[in-house]
Amino acid sequence: MKKFIALIAILLSAALLSSGNNAVVHGAKTTIITSLPLTGIIDIDDRSYADNFYALQSDGTIWIGNGTKPAIRGPQIPSAVKISGNLVLTSTGEVWTWSKANSVPTRVKKLSQIKDIDDGPAFMALDDKGQLFVWGSVCYSSLIRPDFETPVCSSSEPSEALKAQASIPKFAINDVKAIRASIQSLMVLMNDGVTLHTYGNTYLMDMGVETTVSKTPIIDFIGFDTDAAGHSEVRTLPDQLVPDQFSNHQFRQFSMSYENFYSLYLDNDGTVWGLGSGNSVEHIQPLKDIVEVIAVAYNSGTALDKHGAVWTWGNRINLPYGGTTEKALTTVNAKASLKQLSLRINGKFIASDPGPILTRGTTFVPVRSLFESIGAKIGYNNDNVTVSYGKQLLTFKVYDAKATLDGKSIVMPAAPLSYQGRTYVPLRFLAQAFGAKVAWDNAIGGVTVQFPAN
Secondary structure, eight states: HHHHHHHHHHHHHHHHHHGGEEEEEEEEEEEEEEEOOOEEEEEEEOTTTTTTEEEETTTTTTEESSSSOBBBEEEEEETTTEEETTTTEEEESEEEEEESSSSSEEEEOOOOOOEEEEEEEEEEEEEETOEEEESSOOHHHHHHHHHHSSOOOOOSSOOOOHHHHHTSSSSEESSEEEEEEEEEEHHHHESSSEEEEEEEEETTEEEEEEEEOOOOOEEEEEEOOOOOTTTEEEEEEEEOOGGGGGGGEEEEEEEEEEGEEEEEEEESSSSSEETTHHHHHHOOOTTTEEEEEEEETTTTTEEEESSEEEEEEESOOOTTSSHHHHHHGGGOOOOEEEEEEEEEHHHHHEOOOOOOOOEEEEEEEHHHHHHTTTOOOOOOOOOOEEEEEEEEEOOOOOOOEEEEEEEEEEEOSSOEETTTTTTEHHHHHHHHHOOOOOETTTTEEEEEEEEOOO
């Protein structure tokens, strides 16, 4: 068993050098592995002003990240193929909602055979017949749905009856080819490929619909919000405002952050190019084989490559109005995203931030995550910890391998430690001491623990 644990440590240390960090444990400097590469991703979602990006794994697991810390495991929706904010689309055409506060996703009723979704100021779903369904916001629903007699976008609170009416997905428009949403607008591209309707607040109107007709077929389109008054603009690809530096590129997708501080263009060859407000151009390194890119804020973005890896860069904060945009572009450098090591106890994934860690061949987990998940009671008295589970009683002290279990002295293979303000304990030894089975699971990128019925 010790050889097996040591082998895992060696393999992880070799493969995950970038996911470890140095820390002082028991007075000695050591490497602590906290994460694995975030891979197997099939779709991403990110947007201006958002604290986190969402990454959808091929098994339907949603990962929640911010580019600076390992992504945290969210709920799992089987057969999921696309994520947009709090909406998820499955391969069977179902639409589900989820939230970080509620770990149990809910299917959106009255929707079937859906092929695309978008979560903006209102929810949108497009079915395989070109029918658009809208729900959520009273204002935006009333702008686009025929079951509302007039737009309801006043500053006063809408009635409960109107809220109930808008909360149910209902038909809005026929003959739709594609949909997009920004923070303050809904955009609908019609089947002719050149007619684009924008619902929201623009420079030309207050809360209405603006229609533009492109002279050439629209490859991609996006809305970006331009000022504090809530105005929006729409840009299309091919983009007539692209600078001369891009004349030799063939772009297939683009994205713009709030206020258009930052634009990202995805070339047909899988490279990504950034454009600042001073028309400074930057090849985002080391990105290649990219299939999706999102501009988050100035100098900040998120990308997905064809191998299922997620890349992020920047600090997700918009550039202040007095900043120097041209100089900021020279700092761009994308890094591969990471995810926490997973912990599954009795078939349920346990959320913890920070999560499990691996150091010196031993997997440690937060003591609360391990024992409170099975209903055990935990008590603290300075560095002394007691764990009561059924008729069993464990007492130990942080940084001391000696412990007492049911009145008998035991010696743990590694002493409990303190990491980022949490008390961590050696998982395998203590779990097995309470009769649990423990195994490393490559499929989940972490450890599974099965306790016997108490």
